[in-house]
Amino acid sequence: MAGSTKVILNIPRLTGLKQFMRSLHTDYARLSSFRSSSEVKPLEQYPEVEVLHNPPEWKYVERLLPPRTVPQPVEKSEYPSGWQPQTANGEESGYFVARTKNHMVPVYLNTRFRGQRRLTIVRYIQGDIWALERDLRQVVEQARNGKLCATRVNELSGQIHIHGDYVDLLREHLKSKGF
Amino acid sequence: MAHLRESTDKALKLLRTLPRVQIGNLRPNPNSKQNDKRGRAQHGGDKHGAGNKGSGQRQNFMRLGYETGNQPFYLRFPYEPYYKGHHMRREYPPISMLQLQVLIDTNRIDISQPIDIATLCNSGLMSLKPAELQYGFQLTDDGLDNFKAKINIEVQHASEAVIAAVERNGGVIRTAYYDPRSLHILSNPKKWFEKGLPIPQRMLPPQDAVEYYTDAKNRGYLANPEEISKERLVLAQKYGYELPRIEDDANYKMLTAAKDARQLFHGLEPGWLINLVDKTIVKLKAT
Amino acid sequence: MLKFLNKTRQLLYPNVRNLSHSLTACQSNAASESTTSVGKETLASKPALILPQNYADHAPVNRNSARQAWIENVDAVAERKVGLMELHPDVFAAQPRVDVIQENIEWQRKYRYVSMAHTKTRAEVRGGGRKPWPQKGMGRARHGSIRSPLFKGGGIIHGPRSPTSHFYMLPFYKRVMGLTSTLSVKLAQDDLHIIENVEIPTRDAQFIRDLIKERNWGPSVLIVDKHDIFPENICYATDLMGYVNLMPAFGLNVYSMLKHDTLVLTVEAVKHLEERLLYQLHRNDAASKQNKFKLDQV
Numbered sequence: 001m002a003g004s005t006k007v008i009l010n011i012p013r014l015t016g017l018k019q020f021m022r023s024l025h026t027d028y029a030r031l032s033s034f035r036s037s038s039e040v041k042p043l044e045q046y047p048e049v050e051v052l053h054n055p056p057e058w059k060y061v062e063r064l065l066p067p068r069t070v071p072q073p074v075e076k077s078e079y080p081s082g083w084q085p086q087t088a089n090g091e092e093s094g095y096f097v098a099r100t101k102n103h104m105v106p107v108y109l110n111t112r113f114r115g116q117r118r119l120t121i122v123r124y125i126q127g128d129i130w131a132l133e134r135d136l137r138q139v140v141e142q143a144r145n146g147k148l149c150a151t152r153v154n155e156l157s158g159q160i161h162i163h164g165d166y167v168d169l170l171r172e173h174l175k176s177k178g179f
Numbered sequence: 180m181a182h183l184r185e186s187t188d189k190a191l192k193l194l195r196t197l198p199r200v201q202i203g204n205l206r207p208n209p210n211s212k213q214n215d216k217r218g219r220a221q222h223g224g225d226k227h228g229a230g231n232k233g234s235g236q237r238q239n240f241m242r243l244g245y246e247t248g249n250q251p252f253y254l255r256f257p258y259e260p261y262y263k264g265h266h267m268r269r270e271y272p273p274i275s276m277l278q279l280q281v282l283i284d285t286n287r288i289d290i291s292q293p294i295d296i297a298t299l300c301n302s303g304l305m306s307l308k309p310a311e312l313q314y315g316f317q318l319t320d321d322g323l324d325n326f327k328a329k330i331n332i333e334v335q336h337a338s339e340a341v342i343a344a345v346e347r348n349g350g351v352i353r354t355a356y357y358d359p360r361s362l363h364i365l366s367n368p369k370k371w372f373e374k375g376l377p378i379p380q381r382m383l384p385p386q387d388a389v390e391y392y393t394d395a396k397n398r399g400y401l402a403n404p405e406e407i408s409k410e411r412l413v414l415a416q417k418y419g420y421e422l423p424r425i426e427d428d429a430n431y432k433m434l435t436a437a438k439d440a441r442q443l444f445h446g447l448e449p450g451w452l453i454n455l456v457d458k459t460i461v462k463l464k465a466t
Numbered sequence: 467m468l469k470f471l472n473k474t475r476q477l478l479y480p481n482v483r484n485l486s487h488s489l490t491a492c493q494s495n496a497a498s499e500s501t502t503s504v505g506k507e508t509l510a511s512k513p514a515l516i517l518p519q520n521y522a523d524h525a526p527v528n529r530n531s532a533r534q535a536w537i538e539n540v541d542a543v544a545e546r547k548v549g550l551m552e553l554h555p556d557v558f559a560a561q562p563r564v565d566v567i568q569e570n571i572e573w574q575r576k577y578r579y580v581s582m583a584h585t586k587t588r589a590e591v592r593g594g595g596r597k598p599w600p601q602k603g604m605g606r607a608r609h610g611s612i613r614s615p616l617f618k619g620g621g622i623i624h625g626p627r628s629p630t631s632h633f634y635m636l637p638f639y640k641r642v643m644g645l646t647s648t649l650s651v652k653l654a655q656d657d658l659h660i661i662e663n664v665e666i667p668t669r670d671a672q673f674i675r676d677l678i679k680e681r682n683w684g685p686s687v688l689i690v691d692k693h694d695i696f697p698e699n700i701c702y703a704t705d706l707m708g709y710v711n712l713m714p715a716f717g718l719n720v721y722s723m724l725k726h727d728t729l730v731l732t733v734e735a736v737k738h739l740e741e742r743l744l745y746q747l748h749r750n751d752a753a754s755k756q757n758k759f760k761l762d763q764v
Contacts, residue, residue, distance in 0.1 A: 050462055052459060054459075063292055063445070064372075065368070066751065068750060069523065069748040073286045074286050079284040081277060098528075124527070157561070157563065187560070191559065195655060195656075199727065205567060205571060207569070303753060304753065
């Protein structure tokens with residue numbers, strides 16, 4: 001049955017009917033469907049365009065393309081934001097805290113149990129992690145007026161966890177040591 | 180620096196003395212896996228730690244704020260509808276002046292070019308979700324005293340203090356409206372260029388935003404430029420700084436670069452088609 | 467123990483970094499170092515290949531010194547050192563996170579696993595529509611169906627239902643760390659070898675068997691080149707050997723690396739892997755890769 005209607009519609013005399021049938025199907029608009037867009041018209045009905053190779057405006061396009069990898073910071077006389085480039089290489093201290101790929105000091109705050117437990121986490125530690133743990137604990141205990149401070153060292157992943165929120169303190173301390 | 184290699188090298192050297200790491204001899208870290216099985220009978224089978232009877236056992240807790248028949252606390256007092264229509268309001272995610280200065284210091288933003296939403300999103304550290312009614316960024320005044328850069332920035336909302344902080348350094352700030360479709364394009368221009376569609380026109384602001392963006396005090400993009408230059412002077416006198424003359428600046432052209440009210444990208448006009456592969460621009464032929 | 471470690475360290479860092487990179491010096495040094503199997507004339511005929519890497523784009527985060535590995539030949543069974551290659555410490559001397567390797571293995575097993583275990587509920591077991599005996603008067607317990615879960619041959623409650631997908635995605639940077647850790651482990655355990663190319667002279671499988679025996683590889687070997695189209699000879703030679711497999715660099719994964727005893731990379735593959743992994747470690751839009759995985763994401 002379907003085959004026979006197809007044959008009838010292919011007869012040239014019935015093209016008008018064919019177009020009418022198609023208009024039945026394309027009349028209503030469906031959002032997000034190919035049926036809601038207009039059909040391709042003959043080329044003459046479109047405005048003429050020109051294709052410009054390497055036009056002077058291309059610099060505006062290049063400005064809009066993001067860099068592929070994180071750019072390296074450039075040397076500046078001062079950094080008003082308080083950020084500073086890494087200067088220490090761990091020669092004298094025996095340990096090294098690497099920067100993140102965004103050139104930040106890797107000190108983070110981890111809150112658990114709806115903010116009841118706060119952990120300060122220092123990451124990307126290489127070298128003598130135990131010496132760094134002693135140093136950081138001393139800094140924190142000084143800030144706590146001599147009260148003891150619990151820490152945890154994960155040597156395999158190069159992390160130190162410190163009980164309490166001492167992110168700003170430790171970040172500034174590490175920055176002052178050049179990390 | 181032999182000692183710095185200690186942590187990694189110790190492990191790698193140890194591995195040389197150990198059997199080959201294979202699929203068969205790997206196991207997860209101790210205690211890292213939680214047992215999701217429920218004990219039966221004598222192995223914790225009685226109540227499975229849920230307690231005896233009631234909401235605790237059946238997990239059918241009362242809805243939040245319900246006080247078993249009392250007038251609930253949250254309905255007990257008359258209130259002011261701060262959040263009325265919150266699901267339809269425009270949201271402007273904040274960027275602080277400190278964050279902006281950090282982006283500049285770490286070379287994530289090029290201040291020799293005008294800064295707009297695309298610049299901020301291309302840094303890879305900010306993102307915008309126009310589908311969640313985020314209509315662009317607002318510049319907030321945290322770290323305003325440490326802001327030292329001379330920039331030409333276009334944001335969607337800025338307070339008076341922020342405007343003063345930018346202009347004190349000889350910079351230019353402008354607030355501009357973008358419709359959600361334009362914001363979607365600006366939040367990832369590269370991805371959008373790859374679609375191969377002509378650049379659309381930017382829509383004009385809705386009725387309730389017209390007042391903000393035509394006000395020279397807000398440095399609105401639809402405000403009279405004469406009034407803006409007057410307001411710059413007024414703000415300088417109010418905050419007590421001398422307004423740097425940007426006309427004498429070497430970067431005068433960059434600092435005063437502005438988009439048309441219907442324009443989406445700097446230097447690119449609506450209707451153009453960008454081809455990133457062939458590096459071509461398709462334009463209407465001039466008649 | 468310490469003495470042994472020091473010895474192995476000498477093996478780990480052959481002291482060739484101090485060599486000048488000029489060609490003549492390389493030749494003379496390489497010739498003087500290799501006394502046993504390598505003839506002087508072979509080296510003289512072909513200058514030794516020393517590939518120092520330029521890490522200007524991605525300075526090593528890892529404070530380890532760059533690793534060095536010999537480049538071996540495959541045009542004959544006898545081993546000949548063709549050159550020396552420097553390897554980026556962030557990729558080939560990373561912290562060996564064996565726990566992350568294990569997580570990768572588990573993920574690779576599970577994300578494609580669909581459990582087909584299936585049990586029938588009381589509604590699906592055949593029969594059981596009739597009340598087996600009257601509610602009262604029989605002196606027996608009351609029951610409404612012989613397919614109740616209490617009955618032998620009845621339905622199963624909370625049984626496995628098929629198909630059960632175990633799909634999940636490991637966080638992106640755990641997958642990256644899995645690759646760098648595995649490559650570092652393989653290099654540290656002398657299970658990673660670098661060959662100049664995959665052009666073997668014959669399509670005879672015996673050549674590969676002899677090669678593996680002579681070089682002390684394997685028994686199972688994974689050979690990785692940059693592209694997925696390998697030369698004809700090596701394809702024929704390894705086709706019928708289940709324990710020698712070929713893989714393009716873009717398909718390299720933790721499971722396959724650990725499934726094979728020895729990993730053999732071509733110079734091109736090493737460069738490609740370094741480039742890709744360093745890109746992932748330094749990419750600008752890393753935040754977008756750390757979002758929750760969506761099935762329809764591009």
